[in-house]
Amino acid sequence: MIEFKNTSLVYPNGTQGLKDVNIKINEGEFVVIVGLSGAGKSTLIRSVNRMVTPTDGELLVDGEDILSYNGRQLRDLRTKVGMIFQNYNLVKRSTVMKNVIAGRLGHTGTMRSILNLYSNEDKSLAYHNLQRVNISEKVHSRADELSGGQQQRVSIARVLTQQPKVILADEPVASLDPPTSHQVMTYLRKVNKEDKITTLVNLHFIDMAMEYADRIIGMRAGEVVFDGPASTVTEKTFEEIYGRKIREEDMVGGDEDDENNG
């Protein structure tokens, strides 16, 4: 369970990232956070694993305030809270397997990880997760030989290998074409349901948010301006969140290509 209590974040340059956020995310929920770029979606997500640190209020994960964490506690938190990135963030020159096993780093001692001494269970887990996202045939390919969609699937396998309780996905499909985007979202959704992993996803495509989310949180200028079940959301809701009319570029579309990959 994740709970924001009057959480605010001001960046050193004065930008207000979060403004008095109060939300409670329940275990196993699939939450999509929507908003225009700069609305604070990334800041919200990255606060949960402390890639950024809120400057005010409280942020509870499993009942503990994580804002004071550092060192070992912080690494334990990050082991529990996995992350997926817009640009996949794989080590391009390393093999798929080495990238996926990196998910075990938080569970593995420094010496063992330097010497690549992983147990058979760890390696099986990594390979099994590659199978789950249908990319196990690339196990020994170098990451830079893979397409964008394949790389994002590898990064899902990496995060699963971490065996997290929470997955944060920061614009996971923003660099992908529509069919691949749907594929990646489907995998995220599947993992969420099968493993009961709480999942927070940033998206700016409204049709995708409505299709995959249990619950939608809308943000504008660092504030939560909407919070409700996906079933209650209409285009009107989005117009309120975005503060403007919905445009074509706010939709990812079903299967036809569009260049809207920002």
Added chain:
Amino acid sequence: MTKTTANPSQGSFDPSNPPGLRAQQAKWKLTFVFAAIVLVYMFTSWQTGSSLIDLWFGMPDVWRMVGELFPPNWGYATETWGRLSETIQMAIIATTVAGILCIPISLMASSNIAPNKWVYNITKQIMNILRTIPDLLLAVIFVGIFGIGAFSGIMALIIFSLGILAKLLAETIEAIDKNPLEAIRASGGNTIQVIVYGVIPQILPQYTSFTLYVFEINVRASLVLGFVGAGGIGQLLQRSISFFQYGRAMMIIIIIFVAVVIIEYISGKIREEIL
């Protein structure tokens, strides 16, 4: 037919005296600078008592020297192998030690990896100072400390190549893709794991290439170091010259030349393959 241009907005000019390529004032400036440079040359030549004329009058000595260098003392070649391999061994040891030491140093000297500004700045400044010391001076210092022999040469080469390697590598580290590092940090990895899993794979090809390059430099540098008693084939060359055994000296020069060309060729090929 030329005639005075009559563009009222631009003014008129005399076609027989059009503007030059530069303003008149700039011409004077250039003339002055040119004259000043010539004066500096004349002054330095007079102060050091050397001029191009010496080169002309020295020609007979040049020919005499060349005459003495040839023919090379071919038979002497077999006696140089030991020292040649010592030179190469010195370069191998020095490059290996420097190659290992430069990894932690370059990490501390990279702004994106160094734990804080202090470590970064101090390491960087120390490496800057180290790089300003010429290899020959290092050799003289170490010969003074450890005495004549290959060990002093190896020490000099280690410090010398460490300066180069750490700088090249630190610049490479500063240019890597930081996204994978973020991912490894976000999955609970500690600093060492971030380095091993995120940084090292990204710099490995450049690291190998730089190390081979420094090995080439070390082979050449260790020749010169021999002149101050720091071991290797250079010591042999220095002895031959001071005993006026120019045939032997020429033999050594040929051997060095061939060895350096071969080593640079092989190392160049390997580096081409890697990058």
